[in-house]
Amino acid sequence: MRKRDLLHLSIKEISEAIKTGEISPVELITSVIERIKHLNGLLNAYISVFEQSAVEEAARAEAEIRAGRWLGPLHGVPLSLKDVFYIKDTITTAGSPILKGFTPKHEATVVKRLREAGAIFVGKTNLHEFAYGVTNVNPHFGATKNPWNLDRIAGGSSGGSAAAVAAGMCFASLGTDTGGSTRIPAALCGIIGFKPTYGLVSKHGVFPLAWSLDHVGILARSIWDVGILLETIAGPDPADVTTFASKPFEAKQISSLDVKRLKVGVPSDKFLEPLQDDIKRLFWNSLKKLEDEGWQIRELDFKRFEQVSACRYIILLTEAASLHAHWLERNPELYSEELRHRLMLGLLVPSDVYLKAQRARKVLIREFLEAMNGLDLVACPTTSVTAPMIGEERVLVNGTELSVRLALLRLTEPFNALALPAISVPCGMSKDNLPVGLQLVSKPFRDDLLLAAALAYEEITGNGYKMPPL
């Protein structure tokens, strides 16, 4: 197998090769670093690369595996982290110069858990400034480019992670998702992006954007890979009071659940439209294939998506502003104009409006779950458009002009306010050869069913990760 092809294997495939000694972790990390050196100038996916420590960790993994101490499917596998995850004594930028020199003294819980499972961190990836945006056009670290078309955005805010996974510059990555920041770039770059139920995965040691909306996300090339990563990082954490002492997630459930006759609700056109023609066509084609296999597709009776998004908007504005207030006072010039504006606006939101948004959110969660009675999943496209051009601010979507932000965000953001597990899976390619994503959503803590359904979707439709032409 050519080296380039090797770097596009799934974790499931590469871990088998590592376990049997077919490939050594040192060879593998060396190839990944070569690939990063070759492509990062083009894609701007990484902010920092840990060449020396990654090779040392790989040598350690290799010795352990040779000595018969294989830790599991992540042992010796190169992963990346969005640059909001704390690694002890390693600079974290959150995509801004404001944190200059910030070197956390502790590790994020999820980083610790992955490290204990033998994963190797190859570097930290580029993101939208402070994860507050969906394009990954970062004024301080440059724009991340889409591996399918270098004139187009990778999407964000976990855009560096998505580009790196799509282009074979790591085997998977952790991102974050406050309104779609894992699912949007995954859709635009042709990979899988998953955000779990709020409270399933610890956010301790992850630089926040908005506490009550933030989720850790997983970007990967196969559903099995998402499952094994989720199994590793999920579970209660005394350091994060929002984590649930729920039954631990087990990856093996993905292939054992019965997903033959799932009932899927599709929101009405009022929520779905406007959609780019290609996206609409590919979405409904995929649903037709699922229906042919016995899945039941019906309309979701929920009409308050706009109000859910309004809650998210107010909560995001207020929580982010509260976090940034002291930096905004001391170093306003270190923010982009756009972000400075959003943060100032957030400082002005009256406290009763914020509290009403949180209270209304509770009502809307209840109503949405009532609408999901008798359904297993909700399905919709991940974004209204394929990857826009870098620098483009507005797009025409089937005759309706939308801001790029809205065109990318409006179908994902409700599920952050609703705190539900959601996944974006590849749904084919547009006529201009850009990836399209389909989003599936399940009930709280049915992350197992969601991943099982996503796996069945891949098998039925034949849609999955494809290697970009780099």
Add this chain to the structure above:
Amino acid sequence: MVHGHEDLAKIIKACLASSGIRPSDEELLKLSHDLNNVLKISKTFDEILSHEEEPAIFFLLRVEGR
């Protein structure tokens, strides 16, 4: 209560100045426009909450599971 943009601009200027933040005139104008929208949006929440028999409680950062 929804204010006129000029009134809002004055309130915003005073409010941000108390936090040591001094937006430009252009930023003030945009902020007053957007804050007006925020205040309009808050009416949506009143409508949602008005149908509740008991006052809806604050979102507790946890979702009801299975």
